[in-house]
Amino acid sequence: MCLGIPGQIIEISDVNRKLAIVNVGGVKRQVNIACIIDEQHPAESCIGDWVLVHVGFAMNRINQKEAAETLQLLQEMAEILRVSG
Amino acid sequence: MKYVDEFRDQYRGEALLREIEKISHILGKRIKIMEVCGGHTHSIFKYGIEEIIPNTIELIHGPGCPVCVMPKGRIDDAISISQNSNVIFATFGDAMRVPGSKTNLLQASAQGADIRMVYSPLDCLQIAKENPKKEVVFFCIGFETTAPSTAFTILQAAAEKVLNFSMFCNHVLVIPALQALLNNPDLQLDGFIGPGHVSMVIGTDPYQFISQEYQKPIVVSGFEPIDILQSIWMLLRQLLENRCEVENQYNRVVEEAGNKVAMTAMNKVFQVREDFEWRGLGDIPYSGFKIRPEYAQFDAEVKFTIPNSKIADHKACQCGEILKGVLKPWECKVFGTACTPEAPIGTCMVSSEGACAAYYKYGRFSKLANQILSENQKAIV
Ligand code: SF4
Numbered sequence: 001m002c003l004g005i006p007g008q009i010i011e012i013s014d015v016n017r018k019l020a021i022v023n024v025g026g027v028k029r030q031v032n033i034a035c036i037i038d039e040q041h042p043a044e045s046c047i048g049d050w051v052l053v054h055v056g057f058a059m060n061r062i063n064q065k066e067a068a069e070t071l072q073l074l075q076e077m078a079e080i081l082r083v084s085g
Numbered sequence: 086m087k088y089v090d091e092f093r094d095q096y097r098g099e100a101l102l103r104e105i106e107k108i109s110h111i112l113g114k115r116i117k118i119m120e121v122c123g124g125h126t127h128s129i130f131k132y133g134i135e136e137i138i139p140n141t142i143e144l145i146h147g148p149g150c151p152v153c154v155m156p157k158g159r160i161d162d163a164i165s166i167s168q169n170s171n172v173i174f175a176t177f178g179d180a181m182r183v184p185g186s187k188t189n190l191l192q193a194s195a196q197g198a199d200i201r202m203v204y205s206p207l208d209c210l211q212i213a214k215e216n217p218k219k220e221v222v223f224f225c226i227g228f229e230t231t232a233p234s235t236a237f238t239i240l241q242a243a244a245e246k247v248l249n250f251s252m253f254c255n256h257v258l259v260i261p262a263l264q265a266l267l268n269n270p271d272l273q274l275d276g277f278i279g280p281g282h283v284s285m286v287i288g289t290d291p292y293q294f295i296s297q298e299y300q301k302p303i304v305v306s307g308f309e310p311i312d313i314l315q316s317i318w319m320l321l322r323q324l325l326e327n328r329c330e331v332e333n334q335y336n337r338v339v340e341e342a343g344n345k346v347a348m349t350a351m352n353k354v355f356q357v358r359e360d361f362e363w364r365g366l367g368d369i370p371y372s373g374f375k376i377r378p379e380y381a382q383f384d385a386e387v388k389f390t391i392p393n394s395k396i397a398d399h400k401a402c403q404c405g406e407i408l409k410g411v412l413k414p415w416e417c418k419v420f421g422t423a424c425t426p427e428a429p430i431g432t433c434m435v436s437s438e439g440a441c442a443a444y445y446k447y448g449r450f451s452k453l454a455n456q457i458l459s460e461n462q463k464a465i466v
Contacts, residue, residue: 003226004285035237060338
């Protein structure tokens with residue numbers, strides 16, 4: 001029930017009603033972005049952002065830097081293990 | 086798919102597994118870890134994580150499936166609202182098959198009630214606009230993950246003056262449920278895998294009491310197999326190093342302070358109920374949301390006469406013990422016989438996130454079950 005799917009905002013479809021078009025795994029969906037906009041992040045600035053979609057809402061932005069760091073850490077762990085056998 | 090496939094990568098997964106094996110060998114004892122969230126239970130079964138981790142690590146499935154904890158009485162109340170001839174009743178697909186005392190919403194719909202499944206609560210506003218002579222009622226369930234979306238829907242209904250719309254609010258809160266679990270002396274746990282998507286809303290700070298007052302480590306986790314393995318590894322490391330902290334594996338989505346915009350909307354529309362009944366767990370104080378008086382015109386509990394049914398669970402049903410992590414599904418006498426996903430007696434068999442349904446669907450007992458069964462057999466012989 002708490003499932004969320006990552007998607008990328010490709011267009012703002014209705015600024016007033018805070019709606020955007022999000023590409024979710026190749027499918028375009030209209031999604032409400034009220035949860036992820038504030039003064040620092042106006043709707044227009046959200047294009048290109050990766051978000052987590054739940055019941056028709058973008059619930060949070062996905063932090064690309066943190067994701068890359070986690071993957072890097074695990075990659076290094078795997079490489080060390082491979083070398084040390 | 087980005088942010089999905091990388092977290093299902095075998096190379097990284099194998100490395101994590103080897104680290105997990107190493108640490109559990111050093112620890113040299115049984116470790117019990119509870120995953121709180123039903124989404125994690127589902128992933129654990131889908132990817133067979135129980136099968137690959139060492140025998141000494143036992144995963145205990147917690148109460149974090151909002152469908153599983155809906156008491157029969159609330160389902161009966163929902164059905165009673167849906168029977169009003171001018172009502173269009175809407176809800177998420179997950180809620181349709183939850184058994185009430187006599188029927189479920191799917192059966193009520195077959196018997197003539199206008200009950201619709203929606204993907205998003207916002208869909209209800211559209212239905213309400215298209216049917217101005219009808220009252221549209223949304224049966225909202227879910228944890229803090231879902232509550233901001235229903236709060237924004239009420240705010241939008243208020244802004245657009247969609248007055249023929251209301252909600253039957255059944256949101257439940259994770260922290261009071263965890264508190265109730267931790268106060269149960271029967272429960273023996275070494276740590277928690279914390280709910281990822283609840284935490285993206287509330288943040289990781291609210292879990293501090295678990296590490297500070299109850300001395301249990303907790304790692305907030307994502308839902309892909311690598312996420313779950315990494316979280317298990319992080320928990321084992323805490324145990325190994327004698328640390329007891331709130332850690333965040335899912336930092337690509339979860340921030341320590343949560344999502345302020347979402348929480349503000351949630352707190353604007355909802356207030357905490359004095360108590361709320363959870364199926365199998367009974368009344369838990371301050372564990373649910375109701376709609377604030379300022380938004381009473383969108384509150385189905387104000388608009389309609391609701392029976393407020395209180396109905397005891399089926400005698401054979403052990404969902405409470407399952408949700409508390411005290412029993413395993415196969416230890417329930419009716420598991421897989423009288424209780425199946427097609428004809429569920431308890432809610433843990435209804436949702437794909439319920440522990441009983443997960444065990445049933447994936448057609449195998451866990452390693453631990455097999456072990457117990459084979460030991461018992463030996464005893465009989
Ligand atoms: S098998 Fe059915 S009745 Fe028994 S605990 Fe699971 S859901 Fe409840």
